[in-house]
Amino acid sequence: MSADDPMLTSHQRRGADLPPVVVYEEVRKLFGDFVALDGVSIQVNQGEVMCLIGPSGSGKSTLLRCTNALEVVSSGRVIFEGKPLPSNETEARKIRQRMGMVFQNFELFPHKSTLDNVAIGPITVLGMKEGDARARAMKLLDKVGLTDKAGSFPSSLSGGQQQRVAIARALAMEPDVMLFDEPTSALDPETIGEVLNVMKQLAEEGMTMIVVTHEMTFARRVANWVVVFDHGKVVEQGPPEQIFDAPTCDRTRDFLGHLGWNG
Amino acid sequence: MELDFSPLLDSWGYLLGGLGITVLLAVLTVLCSIVLGMALSIGRIYGSAWLRIPIVFYIDTQRAIPVFVVLVWIYFAVPILTGWNFHPFWAALVALTLNASAYAAEIVRAGIESIRPGQVRAGLALGMSRAQIVRQVLLPQALVRMLPSFGSLLTHTIKDTAIAAVIAVPELMKRAETVVGQSYRPIEVFTTIMFVYFIILYPGSRLIERLYQRVAHLGRS
Numbered sequence: 001m002s003a004d005d006p007m008l009t010s011h012q013r014r015g016a017d018l019p020p021v022v023v024y025e026e027v028r029k030l031f032g033d034f035v036a037l038d039g040v041s042i043q044v045n046q047g048e049v050m051c052l053i054g055p056s057g058s059g060k061s062t063l064l065r066c067t068n069a070l071e072v073v074s075s076g077r078v079i080f081e082g083k084p085l086p087s088n089e090t091e092a093r094k095i096r097q098r099m100g101m102v103f104q105n106f107e108l109f110p111h112k113s114t115l116d117n118v119a120i121g122p123i124t125v126l127g128m129k130e131g132d133a134r135a136r137a138m139k140l141l142d143k144v145g146l147t148d149k150a151g152s153f154p155s156s157l158s159g160g161q162q163q164r165v166a167i168a169r170a171l172a173m174e175p176d177v178m179l180f181d182e183p184t185s186a187l188d189p190e191t192i193g194e195v196l197n198v199m200k201q202l203a204e205e206g207m208t209m210i211v212v213t214h215e216m217t218f219a220r221r222v223a224n225w226v227v228v229f230d231h232g233k234v235v236e237q238g239p240p241e242q243i244f245d246a247p248t249c250d251r252t253r254d255f256l257g258h259l260g261w262n263g
Numbered sequence: 264m265e266l267d268f269s270p271l272l273d274s275w276g277y278l279l280g281g282l283g284i285t286v287l288l289a290v291l292t293v294l295c296s297i298v299l300g301m302a303l304s305i306g307r308i309y310g311s312a313w314l315r316i317p318i319v320f321y322i323d324t325q326r327a328i329p330v331f332v333v334l335v336w337i338y339f340a341v342p343i344l345t346g347w348n349f350h351p352f353w354a355a356l357v358a359l360t361l362n363a364s365a366y367a368a369e370i371v372r373a374g375i376e377s378i379r380p381g382q383v384r385a386g387l388a389l390g391m392s393r394a395q396i397v398r399q400v401l402l403p404q405a406l407v408r409m410l411p412s413f414g415s416l417l418t419h420t421i422k423d424t425a426i427a428a429v430i431a432v433p434e435l436m437k438r439a440e441t442v443v444g445q446s447y448r449p450i451e452v453f454t455t456i457m458f459v460y461f462i463i464l465y466p467g468s469r470l471i472e473r474l475y476q477r478v479a480h481l482g483r484s
Contacts, residue, residue: 070384089393097390107385111403111481121389124399155480173389 013239014224015045019082021177021208022067027076029062029232036062038232039076044177044225047206051219051240054229055255060212063229064179067210068099081176097125100170104182106162108154108169114141115150118168125173133172140168144198160191164198171202178202180211184218196222216261220244228252270446271455274438281438282459288352288434289421292359293367296420297413299360300367305397307372318368325365331426334358338430355427363420370412374405382484407475407482414471418464425460435459 015021022044029037037059044050052060065071066078069085069092078085080099086092108117118137122128128136141147144164154162163183170178180199184192196218203209203222213219219226219240226243228236228251236249244261247253271278307318325333338354341347349357378401386396428437439456443449 068388070387093387093390093392096388099388101385101388103381103385103388105381107381107484109382109385109400109404110484111407120399121391124395125390153480155483169389179388 013045014048015208018046020045021048021081022210023077023079024063024066025077025079027063027066027078028074029059029066029071030074035232037066037073040232040234041076042227042234042237044208044210046208048224049203049209049211049222050225050227051223052210052212052227052229053214053216053219053243053255054235058229059232060229061181062232064101064181064210064212067179068096068101070096070101093125097121097173098176100167100173100175100178102163102166102170102178102180102183104185106154106159106166106186108162108165110154112153113150114146114152114154114157114165117154117165118172121169121173137168137172140171141165143171143201144168145194158191159187160194163187163191163195167195167198167202177208177210180209180213182212182214184213184215214259216244216256216259228255230255266451267448268451268455270442270448271452274442278435278438278442278456281433281435282463284352284432285421285424285434285436286463288355288359288424288427288432289417291356292363292420292424293413293417295356295360296363296367296416297371299364300369301371301402303364303368304371304375307368308375309393309397322365322368325362328362330358330362330423331429333362334426334430337361351427351430351432354430355424355432359420359423359427362423363416366416366419367413370409370416371405373412374409375401377408378404378484404482404484407478410471410475410478414468414475417471418468421464421467422460 020043024040024042027037027040028035040059040063052063054060062071066073072087080095085095109120112120115134115137118140119130119133122133122136123130138147138150141150144167146161146164146168149157149161149165154165157165183199184195187195192215196215199209199211199218200222211219211223223240226238226240227234228243228249230251235251236243236247242248243252244256247256303318303322306314307322310318334355337358338349338351341349382400382404383396386400391399424434425436427434428440431437435456439452443452446452
């Protein structure tokens with residue numbers, strides 16, 4: 001499905017006719033006494049780019065970590081492709097293999113070359129032959145425009161290049177959904193664009209994406225669905241036109257106002 | 264006072280052999296300590312309380328007892344208690360390893376724990392198991408970060424091998440004592456031996472530092 005899918009009207013949410021990829025049901029997450037998530041119920045449809053926005057500490061990243069069981073919910077359920085996330089570690093690993101994750105600080109493995117960073121998942125986790133995995137990694141480096149850096153180590157790459165490698169590493173597992181945790185927050189302004197372009201390309205290819213971001217322009221242009229968080233709760237959700245042009249909730253208006261968003 | 268270096272010239276081959284034993288003992292000690300220390304630290308970080316408590320006790324005990332005492336105990340007390348007689352070289356290797364592995368365990372632990380949690384999260388997010396993460400993500404980076412500390416452990420161990428002279432391991436110090444006993448030339452012999460330790464250890468430390476500077480980026484996540 002492409003971004004300019006003729007079947008898609010502004011009234012119909014993308015993927016509404018297909019079973020949802022991820023469903024959050026009354027998800028609560030406590031860290032001691034701190035309520036990080038307070039009854040979040042949302043769903044992510046197939047091929048949809050969902051952006052989670054809101055102030056720092058509002059629970060967006062925690063929700064992302066609950067999605068691939070890096071954090072275990074305190075109550076409620078996360079349902080992935082029709083099944084609740086398993087509670088045991090071995091089963092959780094199988095689920096994580098189907099979800100790619102990209103981190104704010106890239107988290108590339110510094111002792112491995114760019115190519116091996118991308119190939120490590122297929123080799124270690126999927127048991128793929130090294131040659132096949134490297135061939136797959138090379139294709140993905142080509143996709144993110146970094147074939148010339150295949151032999152370089154992460155320490156010699158710019159932030160934007162490192163994040164593109166991190167995206168390729170996640171894609172190497174051929175995931176059903178990609179989770180982005182503030183992928184551009186640690187980048188220099190001049191390298192943010194190259195990462196957002198790769199993400200936009202993925203969105204156009206129909207990848208299901210959940211993106212925690214402070215990049216409002218990206219959310220406005222690329223997201224199909226935007227969820228606004230505050231204090232662990234969803235205060236508003238809707239298509240980007242609604243959230244950015246005609247927010248129905250004061251908290252959304254406040255938040256966008258603080259960011260200087262004026263459309 | 265007249266200096267006479269001829270006893271050193273007469274017995275240089277004998278002393279060089281001693282130096283070989285010193286280096287062999289030190290290298291074997293460090294290798295065994297790294298392996299044992301790695302196992303101990305992984306047990307300490309990831310093991311259950313049943314494993315952790317004895318490991319911590321072992322590490323703390325070894326750091327609280329002089330290696331000299333451990334050495335003479337193994338060589339003189341263990342045979343009486345068990346009936347096993349150790350060859351002096353093996354007794355020295357066991358004593359030095361028991362002691363150095365406690366330090367190695369702490370070096371490995373500090374190395375592993377210094378790697379930020381995001382690296383573990385990245386491994387988990389790919390679907391790796393904890394064991395795969397330790398082997399493929401944490402240990403390789405930690406080993407790079409540990410290089411300077413292992414360098415000083417090697418330096419300490421080479422110096423510590425000199426105490427093996429008390430149980431008659433024919434290493435450099437023991438052989439120097441023998442040469443002194445025959446020649447009555449302690450100033451010449453011991454000064455030279457001091458110099459030999461220095462010319463091995465000083466460039467060795469510099470070399471490890473240089474090597475570390477070259478590979479440090481591999482451990483910098």
